[in-house]
Amino acid sequence: MNIQPLMLKVDLSDRSYPIFIGENLFTQDLLRRYIRGKQVLIVSNPTVASFYLDAAKSACLDLQCDIVLVPEGEEYKTLATVSEIFDTLVEHKHRRSTTLIALGGGVIGDMTGFAAACYQRGADFIQIPTSLLAQVDAAIGGKTAVNHPKAKNMIGTFYQPRCVITDINTLKTLPDRELRAGIAEIVKAALIWDADFFEWLEKNIMKMLARDSRSLVYAIERSCAIKIKIITMDEKEANIRALLNLGHTFAHAIECELGYGIWLHGEAVAVGIVLAADLSYRLNWFEKDSLLRVKNLLTMAELPIRLPQSSSVPKLLDYMSTDKKRDESGLRFVLLKGIGNAILATDIDMNLVQEILVNHVGEDGD
Amino acid sequence: MNIQPLMLKVDLSDRSYPIFIGENLFTQDLLRRYIRGKQVLIVSNPTVASFYLDAAKSACLDLQCDIVLVPEGEEYKTLATVSEIFDTLVEHKHRRSTTLIALGGGVIGDMTGFAAACYQRGADFIQIPTSLLAQVDAAIGGKTAVNHPKAKNMIGTFYQPRCVITDINTLKTLPDRELRAGIAEIVKAALIWDADFFEWLEKNIMKMLARDSRSLVYAIERSCAIKIKIITMDEKEANIRALLNLGHTFAHAIECELGYGIWLHGEAVAVGIVLAADLSYRLNWFEKDSLLRVKNLLTMAELPIRLPQSSSVPKLLDYMSTDKKRDESGLRFVLLKGIGNAILATDIDMNLVQEILVNHVGEDGD
Numbered sequence: 001m002n003i004q005p006l007m008l009k010v011d012l013s014d015r016s017y018p019i020f021i022g023e024n025l026f027t028q029d030l031l032r033r034y035i036r037g038k039q040v041l042i043v044s045n046p047t048v049a050s051f052y053l054d055a056a057k058s059a060c061l062d063l064q065c066d067i068v069l070v071p072e073g074e075e076y077k078t079l080a081t082v083s084e085i086f087d088t089l090v091e092h093k094h095r096r097s098t099t100l101i102a103l104g105g106g107v108i109g110d111m112t113g114f115a116a117a118c119y120q121r122g123a124d125f126i127q128i129p130t131s132l133l134a135q136v137d138a139a140i141g142g143k144t145a146v147n148h149p150k151a152k153n154m155i156g157t158f159y160q161p162r163c164v165i166t167d168i169n170t171l172k173t174l175p176d177r178e179l180r181a182g183i184a185e186i187v188k189a190a191l192i193w194d195a196d197f198f199e200w201l202e203k204n205i206m207k208m209l210a211r212d213s214r215s216l217v218y219a220i221e222r223s224c225a226i227k228i229k230i231i232t233m234d235e236k237e238a239n240i241r242a243l244l245n246l247g248h249t250f251a252h253a254i255e256c257e258l259g260y261g262i263w264l265h266g267e268a269v270a271v272g273i274v275l276a277a278d279l280s281y282r283l284n285w286f287e288k289d290s291l292l293r294v295k296n297l298l299t300m301a302e303l304p305i306r307l308p309q310s311s312s313v314p315k316l317l318d319y320m321s322t323d324k325k326r327d328e329s330g331l332r333f334v335l336l337k338g339i340g341n342a343i344l345a346t347d348i349d350m351n352l353v354q355e356i357l358v359n360h361v362g363e364d365g366d
Numbered sequence: 367m368n369i370q371p372l373m374l375k376v377d378l379s380d381r382s383y384p385i386f387i388g389e390n391l392f393t394q395d396l397l398r399r400y401i402r403g404k405q406v407l408i409v410s411n412p413t414v415a416s417f418y419l420d421a422a423k424s425a426c427l428d429l430q431c432d433i434v435l436v437p438e439g440e441e442y443k444t445l446a447t448v449s450e451i452f453d454t455l456v457e458h459k460h461r462r463s464t465t466l467i468a469l470g471g472g473v474i475g476d477m478t479g480f481a482a483a484c485y486q487r488g489a490d491f492i493q494i495p496t497s498l499l500a501q502v503d504a505a506i507g508g509k510t511a512v513n514h515p516k517a518k519n520m521i522g523t524f525y526q527p528r529c530v531i532t533d534i535n536t537l538k539t540l541p542d543r544e545l546r547a548g549i550a551e552i553v554k555a556a557l558i559w560d561a562d563f564f565e566w567l568e569k570n571i572m573k574m575l576a577r578d579s580r581s582l583v584y585a586i587e588r589s590c591a592i593k594i595k596i597i598t599m600d601e602k603e604a605n606i607r608a609l610l611n612l613g614h615t616f617a618h619a620i621e622c623e624l625g626y627g628i629w630l631h632g633e634a635v636a637v638g639i640v641l642a643a644d645l646s647y648r649l650n651w652f653e654k655d656s657l658l659r660v661k662n663l664l665t666m667a668e669l670p671i672r673l674p675q676s677s678s679v680p681k682l683l684d685y686m687s688t689d690k691k692r693d694e695s696g697l698r699f700v701l702l703k704g705i706g707n708a709i710l711a712t713d714i715d716m717n718l719v720q721e722i723l724v725n726h727v728g729e730d731g732d
Contacts, residue, residue, distance in 0.1 A: 079452075083445055090516050093688055118484075121509065121522045122602070143487065150456050156487045157523060236488070322459055 003168075003217055010140070010228050012160060012235055019140065019164040019228075021221055023213070026052075026128050026165045031059040034126055034163045037097030039064040041089060043112040044103040045072045048130050051173045056103050056128065066092045070108065074260040077107045077147050079155065085115040099124040099162070105131030105178070106138030106265065110156070113144030117159035125161045130170035132182025132216070133266050136189065136223035139164050141231040141244075147260060151322045152252040158236055166224075168216050176209075181266025183208060183301045184247075188273055189223040191294065192243050193230070195340030197222050202293070205300045243342045246334040247272030253319035258308055270303035271360070278356050279348070280336040290339050309362040316357055317350070369534075369583055374590055376506070377598050378526060385506065385530040385594075387587055389579070392418075392494050392531045397425040400492055400529045403463030405430040407455060409478040410469040411438045414496050417539045422469050422494065432458045436474065440626040443473045443513050445521065451481040465490040465528070471497030471544070472504030472631065476522070479510030483525035491527045496536035498548025498582070499632050502555065502589035505530050507597040507610075513626060517688045518618040524602055532590075534582050542575075547632025549574060549667045550613075554639055555589040557660065558609050559596070561706030563588050568659070571666045609708045612700040613638030619685035624674060636669035637726070644722050645714070646702040656705050675728040682723055683716070 005022025020030060040060050044053055046069050057065055068088050070076050089098065100123055102112035109127050116125035129139035145156030171179065183205070190198035200222075201208075207215040227244065234241040250272035255263065277294045280286035295305050307316075320331060335345045371388025386396060406426050410419060412435050423431055434454050436442050455464065466489055468478035475493050482491035495505035511522030537545065549571070556564035566588075567574075573581040593610065600607040616638035621629065643660045646652035661671050673682075686697060701711045 079445060079449055086445075086514055086521055090514050090520060090688065114484075118480075118521050118523055120520060121511070121524055145487070148452055148456050154456060154486060155452055155484050157484055158487055322456065 003213060006217070006221055008221065008224055008228060010160070011232050012142075015142070015160040017160055017163050019166065019224055021135075021166045021168070021217060021224070023167060023169050025167040026056055026059065029059070030165060031056070031101075031126065031128075035060070035063065035099045036124055037095065037099060039066075039094050039098040040101055041066045041068060041085070041092075041094060041098060042101045042103055043068045043070065043085060043108055043115070045070055045108060047072060048104045048108070048170075052103060052130065052170060056101065064092070066094070070111070072107075074107055074147065074255070074265065077111050077145075077260070079146055082111055082115050082118075082146055085112070086119065089115075089119055094119070094123070096120040096123060099126060101126045101128060102139075103128045103130065104134070105129065106134045109134050109139050110143070110145045110153070113142075113159055113161065114146055114156050117144055117157040122159070125159065127161045127164040129164065129166055131174055131178050132171055132220070133178070133185050135166045135168075135220050136182060137185040137227065139166070140224055140227045142235065150256065151319075152255055166220060168213060168220065171211060171216060178264060178266075179209070179211070180301050180303050181264040181269075184266035184270040184273065184298070184303050186219050186223045187294075187297055187301070188244075188246050188269060189226040191273065191336060191339060192246050192334075192342040193226045193340055194222070195338070197226075198293075198297075198339050202297055205297060209301065239344070242332065242344055243334055246336075246342050247276050249320055249331065249333060250275045250316075253316045254307065254311070256319040257311060257315050263304075263308070267304050270298045270301075271305060271307055274298065274305045275356055275360060276334060277336055278360070279333065279353065282352060282356065283335070286336045286338065290336070293339065306363065307357065307361045311357075311361045313354060313357045313361065317354060369579060372583070372587055374587065374594060376526070376594050378508075378601055381508070381526040383527055383529050385532065385590055387501075387532045387534070387583060387590070389533060389535050391533040392422055392425065395425070396531060397422070397467075397492065397494075401426070401429065401465045402490055403461065403465060405432075405460050405464040406467055407432045407434060407451070407458075407460060407464060408467045408469055409434045409436065409451060409474055409481070411436050411474060413438060414470045414474070414536075418469060418496060418536060422467065430458070432460070436477070438473075440473055440513065440621070440631065443477050443511075443626070445512055448477055448481050448484075448512055451478070452485060455481075455485055460485070460489070462486040462489060465492060467492045467494060468505075469494045469496065470500070471495065472500045475500050475505050476509070476511045476519070479508075479525055479527065480512055480522050483510055483523040488525070491525065493527045493530040495530065495532055497540055497544050498537060498586070499544070499551050501532045501534075501586050502548060503551040503593065505532070506590055506593045508601065516622065517685075518621055532586060534579060534586065537577060537582060544630060544632075545575070545577070546667050546669050547630040547635075550632035550636040550639065550664070550669055552585050552589045553660075553663055553667070554610075554612050554635060555592040557639065557643075557702060557705060558612050558700075558708040559592045559706055560588070561704070563592075564659075564663075564705050568663055571663060575667065605710070608698065608710055609700055612702075612708050613642050615686055615697065615699060616641045616682075619682045620673065620677070622685040623677060623681050629670075629674070633670050636664045636667075637671060637673055640664065640671045641722055641726060642700060643702055644726070645699065645719065648718060648722065649701070652702045652704065656702070659705065672729065673723065673727045677723075677727045679720060679723045679727065683720060
C-alpha cells in the first residue's frame with residue numbers, strides 16, 4: 001500500500017507553491033495539473049531518464065514534449081549546458097508559456113531552474129527531484145545556479161518553481177553513495193534548527209540507510225519543513241537564510257579544490273559540517289560531546305569526516321576567500337552554539353581556521 | 367548654464383528607483399550615492415569609454431573599480447560576453463555587494479543588467495545610458511537580455527536597477543545615425559500613448575536632430591514618463607506592457623534576417639512601426655492620413671520606412687513565428703486604432719501580413 005502523500009506549502013505570497021511528498025506521484029495527474037501551457041521541456045540525465053522519463057512523459061501526452069539529457073555530474077552544471085537548453089527551446093519554438101521540468105538531482109534542478117528563470121525572462125518550472133539531496137535541500141527554496149570554473153553556484157537567480165513533486169520511489173534506484181550524500185544535508189538541517197530531529201536521526205539512521213520508506217518520508221518532510229520555515233522568513237538570503245549554508249563555505253572550497261565531480265556535494269558538506277563544528281568547539285561555543293555526536297552520526301552514515309588526503313590548505317583558504325558568503329567584513333561562517341542552534345559569525349581568526357583545516361587533512365591519526 | 371535636472375520615479379514597491387535626467391550628472395556625487403558596497407564593475411564599449419570612462423571612474427575613487435570593455439554592436443550581446451563579465455567579477459573577487467554600472471547604449475545596458483541579475487543571484491545595478499535609444503527606452507523598465515543566435519532578447523530576466531542616470535551631454539558624441547535610431551523609439555512611445563506628444567514631435571523633430579538640449583530633455587522626459595506609466599501597471603508584461611512592443615515583432619525579424627549589427631535596432635523599429643501602421647490601416651483601424659503622418663515623421667528623422675532590398679519574406683515570417691510575443695493563440699501584434707492609441711491584436715490574417723511585407727521590400731516604387 002502506498003504511503004499517504006503529504007503536502008507542504010511554501011508561503012511566498014505570489015510565488016507560493018506546494019511540495020508533494022509520497023509514492024507514485026509524478027505518474028499521476030498531479031504533474032499535469034501544474035502545467036499551464038501546451039509545451040514542456042524535460043531536462044534530465046541519462047541514468048535518471050532510463051528509469052523515469054517514460055513515466056514523466058506519459059503525463060504530457062497531449063502536449064509538445066521535448067527532452068534535453070545532460071551528462072551526469074557537477075562538472076556539467078555550466079553556462080555551456082544551459083546554453084544547450086536554450087538552443088533546444090528556441091529550435092523547437094517554445095513560447096514563454098512553456099514549462100521546464102527538472103527530472104533529476106540537484107545539478108539538474110539548479111540548472112533547469114536557471115534556464116527557466118532566463119528563458120524569455122521567465123518560463124514555468126517544475127521540480128521532480130530524484131535524489132535524496134535534491135528532495136531535502138536543492139529543490140526547495142528557489143535558488144537556481146550554475147558553477148563558474150572558479151566558484152560554485154556563482155551564477156544564478158532566485159526563481160521559485162510552480163511545484164515540487166518528491167516521489168520517494170525514485171530513491172529505490174539511487175546509488176548508496178548518493179543516498180548517504182543526501183543524509184549529510186538532512187543532518188545539516190537538524191543541526192541548524194531541531195535537536196529532537198537530530199536525536200531521531202541518531203536512532204533511525206540505519207533504517208534510512210536500509211531505505212525504509214516511512215523513515216525516509218519522515219526525514220524528508222522534517223528537513224523540508226525546517227528549510228521552508230527558514231526561507232519563508234528570508235527568501236533572498238538577507239540574513240537568517242544563510243544558516244542553511246552550515247558547512248558549505250568549507251564544502252565549496254573542497255569541491256573547487258578537488259575539481260567538480262570527484263566528491264559528491266553531500267560528501268563535501270559532511271566534512272564541512274565537521275569543520276564548522278570543530279571551529280565552534282575551539283571557540284568554546286560547542287560542547288566536546290556534541291562534536292563527537294556529529295562525527296559519530298556522519299560516520300554511521302558512512303560519510304567522510306576528514307579532508308581528502310591531497311588537500312592543499314592554502315588553496316582551500318584561497319577558494320574560501322572567493323566564496324559568495326564573504327561580505328565586506330570578511331568571511332561569514334555558520335557556526336554552532338549547540339545541536340539545533342546555528343548562528344552567523346564574522347571576524348573569525350583565520351589562523352584558527354587554517355589550523356583546523358591542517359588538522360583535518362587525510363586519514364585520522366588518532 | 368545647465369538645465370535643471372529632473373527626477374522621475376519608477377514606482378515598483380520594493381524595487382522602486384529614480385531616473386535622473388540632466389547635464390553633467392554622473393560626474394557628480396549622484397552616482398556615488400547609489401553605490402552601497404565597496405566594489406564596482408563598469409561595463410562599457412571602447413568608444414563610449416574613450417569619452418566618459420574617466421568621469422565615471424572619478425566618482426568611484428574610494429572603491430575597488432574594475433572595467434570590462436565589450437566591442438560595439440548587437441552581435442556581442444551574447445551569453446559569451448556575459449560569461450566574460452562573470453570571469454572578471456570572479457577573478458577580481460567581487461562580492462555579492464558589488465555594483466555593476468552599465469555605461470553605454472542599449473546593448474551594454476541589457477547585457478550588464480543580465481549579468482547583475484545573475485551574479486551571485488543578484489548584485490546591484492546602475493544604468494548610465496549614453497545613447498538616445500537607451501535613455502528613452504532600453505534603460506527603463508528592468509528588461510535585461512542577451513540574444514540567442516536565432517532570436518533576439520530570448521535570454522534574460524526582469525531586474526530593476528538602483529537608479530538610472532541620463533546625462534544628455536553624452537548625446538553630444540553620439541553619431542547621427544544612432545541619434546535617429548533613438549528617435550524611432552520616441553515616435554513609438556508617442557504613437558502608443560500620447561497624440562499631443564506626437565504632434566509636438568512633428569513640430570520639433572528638426573530641433574531634436576540639431577541636438578537642441580531643451581528639446582531633447584523634453585522628448586526624453588516625456589518618453590520615459592509614458593514608459594514608466596505602462597510598466598508600473600504591468601512590470602512583467604502580463605498584458606498592457608506588450609504595447610511597448612509596437613513595431614518590434616517586425617523589427618526583431620528584420621534584425622535576425624539581416625544579421626545582428628547591420629541595421630541599428632531603432633532603424634528596424636522604424637520600419638516595424640510603418641508595417642504595424644500599414645497593417646492597422648489595411649484592417650480599417652487606422653486612417654490613411656495618420657499612416658502618412660507616421661511615414662512623414664520617420665522620413666523627416668531620416669529613418670528607413672521600407673525593408674532592406676535583400677529581405678526574404680518567407681524568412682521574415684519564419685523569424686516572426688519564433689518571436690517571444692507569440693502565444694498559444696498565435697502571433698500577437700501591437701496595432702494602432704489611432705495616433706496615441708495602440709492595442710493588442712491576435713488572429714491576424716497572416717496572408718495580409720505577408721502581403722504587407724512583400725509591398726515594403728526595397729525602394730519605394732511610388
